Amino acid sequence: MGTAERKAKEKEELKHLILEGAKKLFVEKGIEHTTIRNIANEINYSVGTVYVYYKDKNDILHALHMQGFSMLGSRFKVLFSVENPMERLKAMGKEYIRFALENPEMYDLMFNLRAPIEFLDAMKAEEWNEGRATFFILKNTVIACMEQGHFKGLNDAEAVSFMIWSTVHGMCSLEIRDRCKGVAFENPETIVERGYAILLKMIDHI
Amino acid sequence: MGTAERKAKEKEELKHLILEGAKKLFVEKGIEHTTIRNIANEINYSVGTVYVYYKDKNDILHALHMQGFSMLGSRFKVLFSVENPMERLKAMGKEYIRFALENPEMYDLMFNLRAPIEFLDAMKAEEWNEGRATFFILKNTVIACMEQGHFKGLNDAEAVSFMIWSTVHGMCSLEIRDRCKGVAFENPETIVERGYAILLKMIDHI
């Protein structure tokens, strides 16, 4: 039965179309200024159709959430080619920052968005795999660094990974959410780079 | 004219009442699940009254924002008594984390809430003073540490301060926004403490 296949594909395509429309608008005007009606309008469908393919607005956010982790994950995977674990770790931080600052809406969605209960339930289930996998890449790199003699005196690889993740995440979040603007840094444009340079030096000296 | 004074005081009191009612509900059921009608109901006034005293919902958020910085600031001020700058720096981090984890809604409001344009305008104006002051306390402490021979090889005190701020902010945000839950840490309850311990060791070793 070829018809069923084609229909399934069409459904997939429409689902994708909705998602891409949503993403475009999110990037253009921010997540909370994008309405379902906007999305429907953007792709020339009616509101109801969106709800056929996505249960919720949350469902859309969740789909984009996974897509975001997929993007970040593939950026990380490229870095497998960097043999030296310490170099790899540093490159990962750089890529992470680049991803966050180039895709602030996506990043916000992934890490800063207030999570409704259903969202959290989905996160605890299998679907959060991508996120967990991304953290494990970091953790394993830290472990590899330790095996090469780095992070001497620190035996808690998980905590080290969490601390590094928190640092880059914190810098990106403060930057993206414009909290840096209020602080009147001497050189606002470069503050994230400078902060990251400090982290690298600290990592090197231990 | 004593009447005018009394009226002014009454107005102040009602404004405060609204704010406290809002805060109570924010803490109870989260910021975005608290409506103006809820707030009005909580203090037995009508919706309209709230709008007489606060221009916006944003206006309320903004007032609480300042109150939050005031709270955090006074916690920091207590630490002036700690003479040793390095000890003071460490205590500040601890206090910061305690504040964030004890007042997650307030913290979110201060650092993670999506800022509407008017909000940002107000931030750039004088009213962000509290926030700027808080960062300066941190920065000055870092400078004092440097003068005592710490942070050797790092000459950018601002970047060091930003990096430290980002680390504790990042850890608290990830924890508060439940992003830690998805990662399946070995020991989830203690991850922030452990992460902070790593930061302290790194600071010590440089």
Next chain:
DNA sequence: TTTGAATTTTGAACAATGTTCAATAATTTT
């Protein structure tokens, strides 16, 4: 080709929200 069932799409309708504002009530001044 025609038909009738299955599927897809629609948009009017609903409840909840932030916000406004003329009307009402309370207070103060004359």
Next chain:
DNA sequence: AAAATTATTGAACATTGTTCAAAATTCAAA
């Protein structure tokens, strides 16, 4: 006591997420 000023109200509006019966379309069988 009357007038004027001030404070409070809640109905009304626009916009949101969401639902669902109806309309439009597609498809397999006769």
